[in-house]
Amino acid sequence: MKTESGRSLIEVIGVLAIAGIMTAGAIGGYNIIRKSQTRTIATTQIKQIAQDAKMLMEMRGSYEGISIDYLIKAGALNSNVAPIGGDAWSVVSSVDGASFSINLVDLTQSECDYFTATKPEWAAAVLVNGYEANNADACFESATNQVSFIIE
Numbered sequence: 001m002k003t004e005s006g007r008s009l010i011e012v013i014g015v016l017a018i019a020g021i022m023t024a025g026a027i028g029g030y031n032i033i034r035k036s037q038t039r040t041i042a043t044t045q046i047k048q049i050a051q052d053a054k055m056l057m058e059m060r061g062s063y064e065g066i067s068i069d070y071l072i073k074a075g076a077l078n079s080n081v082a083p084i085g086g087d088a089w090s091v092v093s094s095v096d097g098a099s100f101s102i103n104l105v106d107l108t109q110s111e112c113d114y115f116t117a118t119k120p121e122w123a124a125a126v127l128v129n130g131y132e133a134n135n136a137d138a139c140f141e142s143a144t145n146q147v148s149f150i151i152e
Helices: 009-058 068-073 110-118
Strands: 090-093 100-107 125-128 147-152
Touching: 009 090, 009 100, 009 110, 009 147, 068 090, 100 110, 110 125, 110 147
Parallel strands: none
Antiparallel strands: 090 100, 100 147, 125 147
């Protein structure tokens, strides 16, 4: 009688299917961790921008004239690259110069939800698409959300 050694085709396909499922799960987990890390880094950068701008502009007694270019020239920012979202982000003064806002644009719904879940202690208010962030449905489903952090 002849004995066979090795694996059957069904066994090999089963092992490959299990490996594929494990790989898909690992990639999904990696993407979740990466997204969370990106948001945490962006939050830290926004907080640092707010603190640096506040310290820089307090000497003047007004936030009038604050902008990304001004902060770069003063050394408070290294570049004009947005912490998160689209490249059209801005830092602008209120009309009376008593406060300023850090405006992030082109955020996805999940990014918008993340930044509006709780108001940071360093911000006086958070606006979502132009409205106070107290409504859970304030974020759009498309990647066109704008979140503004108001700093006084």
